[in-house]
Amino acid sequence: MKKASACRRIDYPKPDGKVSFDKLSSVFISNTNHEENQPPHLKLKDPSVPIEVNLALYDAPEQRYCPAGVYEIVRDDAKEGEEGTNLRLQINAQNCVHCKTCDIKDPTQNINWVVPEGGGGPNYPNM
Numbered sequence: 657m658k659k660a661s662a663c664r665r666i667d668y669p670k671p672d673g674k675v676s677f678d679k680l681s682s683v684f685i686s687n688t689n690h691e692e693n694q695p696p697h698l699k700l701k702d703p704s705v706p707i708e709v710n711l712a713l714y715d716a717p718e719q720r721y722c723p724a725g726v727y728e729i730v731r732d733d734a735k736e737g738e739e740g741t742n743l744r745l746q747i748n749a750q751n752c753v754h755c756k757t758c759d760i761k762d763p764t765q766n767i768n769w770v771v772p773e774g775g776g777g778p779n780y781p782n783m
């Protein structure tokens with residue numbers, strides 16, 4: 657993976673709702689479901705890496721390569737009208753469609769995908 661400093665930002669067109677769709681609409685169609693209180697199946701080996709390495713050097717690529725919008729950089733201390741400074745990676749594991757891209761593509765192999773409890777995940781009845 658190239659560092660962000662060596663790349664040009666790509667402005668993708670917004671989904672039109674006819675032939676292209678936003679990630680969360682597609683996750684909804686997959687009937688993805690995980691038990692609410694199960695242990696997280698996406699684990700970080702080192703919780704400091706997403707901000708100190710991935711965001712700093714690669715502009716947090718997990719926000720883009722994950723097809724289900726599971727990873728988001730959020731600001732914990734943001735108040736209305738202010739940006740906030742305390743950055744952290746939020747993992748919306750309940751949306752995961754089990755493609756395992758994050759387990760393979762994370763620049764430092766810091767994300768570990770493990771099998772979720774109870775057969776949770778996407779449900780594609782016609783496959």
Ligand code: SF4
Binds near residue numbers: 724725753754
């Ligand atoms: S396995 Fe795929 S869908 Fe799940 S968090 Fe990783 S990249 Fe996203």
